[in-house]
Amino acid sequence: GDSVTQMEGPVTLSEEAFLTINCTYTATGYPSLFWYVQYPGEGLQLLLKATKADDKGSNKGFEATYRKETTSFHLEKGSVQVSDSAVYFCALRGNTPLVFGKGTRLSVIA
């Protein structure tokens, strides 16, 4: 079945550091790919999405490119802030309901 694998955390970075959170997927067909973020004490929020190969999703300085050849959707940000501290979930949706990875906790220290 469809599945998502993302890098294990926690990830701790200093403010203004470069962030990469790896995400790879297994799916039949052509799924849509998503990154959701969960801030402390809050629900999941959609961060960005891409619906077809080579699409780049972007929001709040975060980017991810749908790479069909490597079945990846890595999340990147050039300069993280303390306010980016949260848990990040990679997810896909194809012919199945939304399938999530286990989440990666990011802590950014000043």
Place this chain on the structure above:
Amino acid sequence: EAGVAQSPRYKIIEKRQSVAFWCNPISGHATLYWYQQILGQGPKLLIQFQNNGVVDDSQLPKDRFSAERLKGVDSTLKIQPAKLEDSAVYLCASSLRGLALSQETQYFGPGTRLLVL
């Protein structure tokens, strides 16, 4: 625009007791989802409604979990009797149409955190 509302936010019960969670989706959203998020894991779909009909409940433990969306708007998820392993955050989400639209965004509520002692 108001988001997805859930209540209560927290609940502590003893095993074998029953508990119910309520969700009110975004106005006009036809599709409603209930997810279970166990600590350290990603959310797992329990049940999906399209209006007041069930689309997918294949991962719902039907011996103890039940859900309804009688008027196609708000929904209730019930656990009876609860087990220790039901301790989790229960998330409700909604989307505009849902069916066969893989790129459609789901909007999540804040969740109900359940602790079973």
